[in-house]
Amino acid sequence: EAQVTQNPRYLITVTGKKLTVTCSQNMNHEYMSWYRQDPGLGLRQIYYSMNVEVTDKGDVPEGYKVSRKEKRNFPLILESPSPNQTSLYFCASSHTGQGVHYGYTFGSGTRLTVV
């Protein structure tokens, strides 16, 4: 089954304790992205990656890191989490073909609470 897998689904952590949210896709998509969802703000892009070893900042990159060492994986790293990073996080992948964009496939989300 074609999918984007995020882990964990739920995470409660303390301020300053480094954490990684994993994301993996099995569709051979080039483009992967991380979003955070906050009430009243919709989904905002944190980082994206056009392909292996190519990453760039989105709209709200502060406090996050990413890496793309393999095409299928795109982990999100919070080196020193703070309470304002409490949010619902989504990983997504997408591809285009012959000039047509086929849209995004989203993971199930990770609900992160930083206390």
Add this chain to the structure above:
Amino acid sequence: AQKVTQAQTEISVVEKEDVTLDCVYETRDTTYYLFWYKQPPSGELVFLIRRNSFDEQNEISGRYSWNFQKSTSSFNFTITASQVVDSAVYFCALILNTDKLIFGTGTRLQVFP
């Protein structure tokens, strides 16, 4: 500016009523894609429809229909004969040539029995 506006923050209807969710977008790109996603209480994002900027045909899928009008930069979504299971947050989104997906802030639909 490139943005998606969903002016309706929350809509409440009674079952079997028709409801339209509004979406207005802004972009200078001539090629773009518009999407609607549904987010039920369980939290996942469910793809509903994709429409590219060159295809202004309206679409109907069961009780769902979409009205795309480039002249007003709108991509509205109508649910006919709403059901309680339609209760969710609905997001309109725009993809530009850069692959970036720009979301609206969402409309929460509550359908009461």
